[in-house]
Amino acid sequence: MTTIRLHNTKSRKKEDFVPIDPQNVRMYVCGPTVYDRAHLGNARPVLVFDILYRLLRHVYGENSVTYVRNFTDVDDKINARAAATGRPIRDITDETIGWYHDDMDSLGAMRPDQEPRATEWIGAMITMIEELIAKGHAYEKEGHVLFRVRSYENYGALSGRSVDDMIAGARVEVAPFKEDPMDFVLWKPSDVKTPGWGSPWGYGRPGWHIECSAMSYELLGASFDIHGGGNDLQFPHHENEIAQSCCAHPEGGFANYWLHNEMLQVEGKKMSKSLGNFFTVRDLLEQGIPGEVVRLVMLGTHYGKPMDWTEKKRAEAEQTLRNWRNLTADVVAGEVDPELVDTLADDLNTAGAIARLHVLAKGDAATFKASALFMGFLTDELGEWAAGVDLTAYADKLAAIRAEAMETKDFSAVDAMKKALMDAGVEVRMSKAGVELLPGAGFDAAKLEGL
Known part of the structure; x- marks a missing residue:
């Protein structure tokens, strides 16, 4: 045991x-x-x-x-x-x-x-x-x-x-x-x-x-x-x-x-109404920050240390969770990783357990998903914010524009579409194998209209 x-x-x-x-x-x-x-x-x-x-x-x-x-x-x-x-x-x-x-x-x-x-x-x-x-x-x-x-x-x-x-x-x-x-x-x-x-x-x-x-x-x-x-x-x-x-x-x-x-800070300062950095959980949710992102940011610091909420941490957590959800979209959970359990058992070392999740994400997807679920991540209940994002049509269009640019040597249209996608919070990956688009931090589907 x-x-x-x-x-x-x-x-x-x-x-x-x-x-x-x-x-x-x-x-x-x-x-x-x-x-x-x-x-x-x-x-x-x-x-x-x-x-x-x-x-x-x-x-x-x-x-x-x-x-x-x-x-x-x-x-x-x-x-x-x-x-x-x-x-x-x-x-x-x-x-x-x-x-x-x-x-x-x-x-x-x-x-x-x-x-x-x-x-x-x-x-x-x-x-x-x-x-x-x-x-x-x-x-x-x-x-x-x-x-x-x-x-x-x-x-x-x-x-x-x-x-x-x-x-x-x-x-x-x-x-x-x-x-x-x-x-x-x-x-x-x-x-x-x-x-x-x-x-x-x-x-x-x-x-x-x-x-x-x-x-x-x-x-x-x-x-x-x-x-x-x-x-x-x-x-x-x-x-x-x-x-x-x-x-x-x-x-x-x-x-x-x-x-x-320990207590919570915001951008290195004590949260207070007088400083204008006081907000409720509902405030964050209504700003479009998913609860799962809040969870990852807050568990990234050991409970015995002051926790500092920052915009940088929020953006990184959102990108991490999008990547993790893309990785496990069709994966059936396996068994929870014993090393992750042992890490948590050492005085609730949540930061260490999250670091272990990053390692597991590069290996057995079934073990990774089970371990993430064990920590309360990647559940169906928390996944609505990341669901229903299909960028296939945009990837196909960018691939076609790039193929034409390879013939004409004019890449201005490629650059323009790539910029529009990035402005909408889409991560653009182009290689010899093709074009891959991933929703990134701050993804806003409304900004894709007209592309």
């Missing part, structure tokens, strides 16, 4: 992955807060953990892996959006979840086995909060319930900081009902205009962190294998998850392996 090695944030080193139960490998990944379109940075953890999910299923069996990713559908940002638009909150979250599914499907990401919505697990959150209060790890004051951070001696172990250092360097909410500045909210009161549920502490709603602890416990147990997310969640979200989960259920260890992906 393939040995998977992962860089565990918890230990700060690469470790052999040993599941608690090889017949029931369990992974939880923090999902989106659903009030707007997912931006490109939101797509990075989706694609990173999609690759890990595929690898785990390949190694342990498709029915032996459970992947859970939540939807945060109770949040102040959602409340603000509802207040601004006058729309019911459920309408907003349902619509946004639909957008999210459409956009991530367009990138070739497999959907998790379970996608719990926070609002459907309020009872489990209340139960966990009650357990924390009973064990002295939480307290109620002025309708709020707060977690006693200093009651958990290992707080800060994931991010490697002490509580006092965190207080000095973090923006912590100062409130009169807190015993300690680092204590965080498990439950807070709601007014009549704000969504809420009945609880032992009055009408209110959960804090952000408790939802992941409660849902992961209910769906995966007190101990499970992998917890993932962006490195921006390491503190405070993941630290808080660990503290409340381990205090509520000391019989478990919560997550054994922690994986965090």
Whole structure:
């Protein structure tokens, strides 16, 4: 069996992955807060953990892996959006979840086995909060319930900081009902205009962190294998998850392996609206950039390094995928290349796996296609953008013009047509064997009209 090695944030080193139960490998990944379109940075953890999910299923069996990713559908940002638009909150979250599914499907990401919505697990959150209060790890004051951070001696172990250092360097909410500045909210009161549920502490709603602890416990147990997310969640979200989960259920260890992906940049700069380089996944798709191209660009960088989206990478990825699809158009997939699997098993080395695909593309086409499909490329679902491009008539016309030019020694017509084809994004290959035309980066069929 393939040995998977992962860089565990918890230990700060690469470790052999040993599941608690090889017949029931369990992974939880923090999902989106659903009030707007997912931006490109939101797509990075989706694609990173999609690759890990595929690898785990390949190694342990498709029915032996459970992947859970939540939807945060109770949040102040959602409340603000509802207040601004006058729309019911459920309408907003349902619509946004639909957008999210459409956009991530367009990138070739497999959907998790379970996608719990926070609002459907309020009872489990209340139960966990009650357990924390009973064990002295939480307290109620002025309708709020707060977690006693200093009651958990290992707080800060994931991010490697002490509580006092965190207080000095973090923006912590100062409130009169807190015993300690680092204590965080498990439950807070709601007014009549704000969504809420009945609880032992009055009408209110959960804090952000408790939802992941409660849902992961209910769906995966007190101990499970992998917890993932962006490195921006390491503190405070993941630290808080660990503290409340381990205090509520000391019989478990919560997550054994922690994986965090780095952030995204655009042309070497942090993506932000103020710089004008902020865009959603849907923005790219509507610009005509295929989701498969986005997938190849983003997986071209190891998840532990900042990923830089550039126009150059996009164009190269589009050309690569056109070539790969032309190469495998009539090929039946064979077996996945073991060397590619081993490369991915080395801490999700997606860049190395893509390099291996380039090598395989020069050899056995059946193995190459199977390996590309394994990584989520060249699927029928993602292939519409490259389908239906028949340049045979243009190739025949250019061949005829070239044959005439060989007689007259006037190649101006050849040069003119070649230029028109290239302006339309067509790669022109001419040799003694004939003329070959391939759709290239930026291919635009509309520009071929009139040729």
